[in-house]
Amino acid sequence: MSDNSIYLDHAAATPLDARVLEAMAPYFTELFYNPSSPYQPAVEVRRAYEDAKDRIAHCIGAKGDELIITAGATESINLAFSGVTGHVVTTNIEHDAVLQAAAAHEVTFVASDAHGRISAESVRAALRPETELVSIQLANNELGTIQPIRDIAAVVREVRTRRREAGETTPIFLHVDASQGIGYLDVNVARLGADMMTINSGKIYGPKQVGLLWASRSVVVKPQIVGGGQERGLRSGTENVAGTIGFARAMELVTATQKSESKRMADLRDSAERALVTAFPEAVLSGHRKHRLPNFLHISFPGIDAERLVFALESKGVLVATGSACAANKGTRSHVLTAIGLDPEVADGSLRLTFGHLSTEENTKQALEHIIEAVRREQERMAR
């Protein structure tokens, strides 16, 4: 990244933490062995791999052998849906990976409120006797809105108990897509009440194309990639040793700084929010006021073309997103902004600013000056 640019898109991708790269480095070169090989150096590589899984598991209050290491969140989400034969309940503001995986099933999409929040009661209302999976994101990747996972888990648990007491054998599980929010929220699986959880290393300053599905022992996961029988037969292929060791280091680092970074992010974000709302009282803030990731700021400038804004800002070295990276790429309006009922004219003027490791008070201040100037210029252009 150029020294002059100011990166405000940490929800799209994060740079590898230097300490993560340092942890991975030996496993690229001198410790390159196939963990399935029989000789001692390879056995040590296997041990380091298992140890990394244990360390990741520790961060979420689970056991290492309950983790299935995948090539990122998308594969993990697909795997979470693999064992389902019946009905699925999810929301209309999930990531594309969940929406697409759900589409292969009979599915009910629960509607979010105007702040991107899903109520446990609306999930309850969507459940059917044949519902096998409820899949809800921990936090929304466009708005940062945090979902009431514990309340939703309580509903799922209640239904499970009721079914058991009635002698019904249809299982029901809660999958939590925690692709956003790791490092800022409590992700202890027992406290959340989840049965499955997806985590993505590439969003937490770890290597890309590494992720995991945590699945409690009661969940049936059907392997999608078969072969050598790695990951307890649930995901074959020679293990991603370096990637998993990097993932573990990244998890430990963001877990250790959860409190301080959450505070630092909220301060930066709140100051940015104040500055922008003061400059543009007509601006629309989206995402839940209270239940929102501390590093997310979603703001719309009605009547402005956000894509033009992104390019104008880029010329000043300020890198921000319009909606999500995925939606931006397709040139279609974000399904999340449509779902929360944002007026198209407002939605099309939306920026998503996501703060992170690369953010400082100084560069946030600079970025705000550029943003305010660029929005003013666009407004003037539109008024002409």
Added chain:
Amino acid sequence: MSDNSIYLDHAAATPLDARVLEAMAPYFTELFYNPSSPYQPAVEVRRAYEDAKDRIAHCIGAKGDELIITAGATESINLAFSGVTGHVVTTNIEHDAVLQAAAAHEVTFVASDAHGRISAESVRAALRPETELVSIQLANNELGTIQPIRDIAAVVREVRTRRREAGETTPIFLHVDASQGIGYLDVNVARLGADMMTINSGKIYGPKQVGLLWASRSVVVKPQIVGGGQERGLRSGTENVAGTIGFARAMELVTATQKSESKRMADLRDSAERALVTAFPEAVLSGHRKHRLPNFLHISFPGIDAERLVFALESKGVLVATGSACAANKGTRSHVLTAIGLDPEVADGSLRLTFGHLSTEENTKQALEHIIEAVRREQERMAR
């Protein structure tokens, strides 16, 4: 890897080439952007990613957008089988990934000969009117035997033409698992006559958990991982930019040295073979005498326990495999050695020596001294 150890297991895993790591490094840190992001630095990352795919494709005589980047060979193989609804023909000496992927279908396993070679005529005899896929390895991962892919491709093409002329609509495709042999063999897809091909970066001094499926435009591939629609919708998930750039560099490097390394490997392997056969005239060499990868030496010492041998050698710093890494891990007898009809007593005394970048004349000579000494000691122990 310890400076004192001698690595003779290049078929199980290869160390990352320093030049590959150098090519990848910027994409871990300063060029970490999500290739789907709209701003210029991310667009440049996308360009570098597409360029890497083009460069890999160039090495196999294909186009970059015909490649689907995967998390290694196993995922690629599973993807190759994904579009099949009818009958499959493969062999009884394929890698576990092919055997397992095939098991989900109606399948005929063609038997190899005693040298691990599959004849085109035996493939022809196994074909049925409803056969949709023929999946044959380029070279066997335990014996190094090279398969007559061009002859098999001719059979498949003949059947395809006959079906077309008869107005039949059942497709038939040839998938080549080229996990072993890249860097030593011609892998031009047109010259091979393949419709799909699997390649694994981790076996050619590139990063692990990176691979690809090349599929000609006529092949129907059904995505196994859905979501953001990356890789032309055939494999979703944020692109593995650093991994693919490393893969491309690795492909270019092994392609450039194909001739010289093949010669160097054959010289080392042949000298090792001579030394071992001279010392142990009762030893059994497996794999085809002529059609064999230049870096493979499969040798059995009847009556010896190869696992004990591996541990004895390890104590001298010599790292070799018994059969394949996968089979070794499971503690079961190799299905390949069973398939070629090797007497169990002979099979259980088998070592697979695979040479590569880390092999030199000097360390090969040292390794041979250790192997000869260790086999003698084991023979003496058995004779007592």
